[in-house]
Amino acid sequence: MSKKIVILGGGTGGLIVANKLRKLAKVNDVLLVDKEKNHLFNPSLLWVMTGWRTKNQIQKPLSRLQRKGIKFVNTLVENIDFKNQIIVTPDGDMPYDYLVIALGASTFPERMEGFSESAYNVFDLVGVEEIRDAVEDFDKGRIVVLVSSMPFKCPAAPYEAALLLSAHFTKKKRKNVEIEMVTPETIPMAVAGEEIGNMVVSLLQSRGISFKPQHQTTHIDPTKKKITFSDEKTLSYDLLIGVPPHGPPEFLKDSPIVEEKGWVKVNPRTMETDLENVYALGDVTSIILPDGKPLPKAGVFAHYQADVVAHNILAKMKNKSDKKEFTGKGSCFIELGDGRAGYASGNFYTEPTPKVNLKKPSRWWHWQKVLFEKVWFWKWF
Ligand SMILES: Cc1cc2nc3c(=O)[nH]c(=O)nc-3n(C[C@H](O)[C@H](O)[C@H](O)COP(=O)(O)OP(=O)(O)OC[C@H]3O[C@@H](n4cnc5c(N)ncnc54)[C@H](O)[C@@H]3O)c2cc1C
Structure with a gap:
């Protein structure tokens, strides 16, 4: 029987989950909800500041995903009724069987x-x-x-x-x-x-x-x-x-899936919340590392966690037990402005502390970031 998978948030993580579910399973009922019409590629925001990009170059309409069979609903999520499995929006209620919360950190x-x-x-x-x-x-x-x-x-x-x-x-x-x-x-x-x-x-x-x-x-x-x-x-x-x-979405404040500060508690490997068939990923979550510090809020983690969530939803739907796990790996570019960038990468789940190294700044890493931006829009839209 066809199931309704609702993904809240068409940012980094939500965009990838939606794409992966379409591609992997040809699931017909994938619904993506975002209050914005466009997906914004945040890593290029600072290039708008320097004049290297215009705002139109770093956004794409989420409605374009409809061509891939992903239904896009442009509305505000006002609340989630976890008991009855319903998303509350000003445009009406939406039921779900599987839910992915990828609402990011609000400012x-x-x-x-x-x-x-x-x-x-x-x-x-x-x-x-x-x-x-x-x-x-x-x-x-x-x-x-x-x-x-x-x-x-x-x-x-x-x-x-x-x-x-x-x-x-x-x-x-x-x-x-x-x-x-x-x-x-x-x-x-x-x-x-x-x-x-x-x-x-x-x-x-x-x-x-x-x-x-x-x-x-x-x-x-x-x-x-x-x-x-x-x-x-x-x-x-x-x-x-x-x-x-920054802070978590306010409507989640009194919900059963958040920690004391309002961020969503998840299994740090499988991205499952305390509620069955409800997953969360990316900036909206709170993951505490072995050294007691929180996992940073970064797109690279939302990306890898999205792979895990898509895989695990499909496995569950097919009654398979092979769960994929998020390993804690991540990386990021650090732009220097003179045509060079550094590149930090490592594993944040290693004990007792994360193991991260920084590659010497060079033009190569700057151009890798330019390429990454191009591939992002080509691959996901
Ligand atoms: C200037 C800047 C540069 C960055 N550079 C990098 C980088 O180089 N590398 C890196 O890894 N990360 C980078 N990041 C961080 C990265 O963008 C985020 O960590 C990442 O986007 C988080 O993904 P997410 O899916 O959790 O949330 P988001 O990408 O923030 O997506 C959340 C989505 O939910 C929607 N939403 C929120 N609330 C509601 C609601 N109530 N109803 C409906 N929709 C809602 C939002 O509109 C948004 O589209 C950068 C961020 C900034 C600001």
Whole structure:
């Protein structure tokens, strides 16, 4: 009997699950739900900031998946009635037999006093276009790249933003622009280990970008252009580029599948939740590593976890017991802005700590990222 598989979220993970289910099983009832009309390829957001991409080049309409037999519903998920297996939306209820929650981490600029009025949001399509325009004529003063709070998606992204901006000003020979990178983290990408963190700090320093770790912002004053931290120290800026506070979807707050902070609890290998036939993957989940740190929120993990979820749903539907497992492997590019990129890769599930190494920055890795972007749209749309 045909089953209804509903995938919530057409971002990195949801897009792949939908494709894999179509391809592997020719299942007819695959429904993908997203509040946005377009899939956004986040790794290229910073290239919009540098002017190397337009916003249209890094998005594709999710409705194109209908050609592959994947039904796309463009609506907001307001709630999930787990007991009756129903998705609640303003356009009506949708029943499911199997559910994949791939809703990502939401951003909440309003949760940081003064953020929306003061900062350009570097994690948002509108924000990166605004930054592109704002830095065009900026020739003197202090730019602060601010991580407002933890956790946030893509541990490398704010550092890439600072490096890309620095390369922009070097190219334009604007010597009177100062860049500061401010974050609550102890070192960049701490989960990947001290060696990687120190390498990123060296990269920042080699560009003259000052690094201020362990700075927890409490509020921002848009009139005085001043950031206040938890120790009551302040920092002034001329241009503020910020990573907004992140959080899980609010409607999941009181549901039976979340941990105390509202992220979805999953089996870290099979991506099963505590409820039968309900899976979750990617940024919406909470996975604690053997060293007690959370698995970073990154597309590469959502990608591999999506493979696992698609396989395990199909196995279950066919009453097969061969479950696929997520191994904890992951990698990411780190753009430097001068035509080169670094490449960090490893396994985050190794004990006692993740084993990650960083390849020497080179043009090769930059071009690998360009190729990855092309293949992404070709393969999944
Ligand atoms: C600037 C930037 C650069 C990045 N670069 C990289 C990189 O180089 N490598 C890497 O691995 N990761 C990178 N990431 C992180 C990566 O994009 C995310 O970790 C990844 O997209 C997570 O995938 P996901 O499927 O869990 O969620 P998402 O891709 O965020 O998808 C969630 C989807 O759910 C939809 N949604 C949310 N709530 C609702 C609702 N209530 N109703 C309906 N739809 C809803 C959203 O519209 C979205 O389409 C970057 C992120 C940013 C911001």
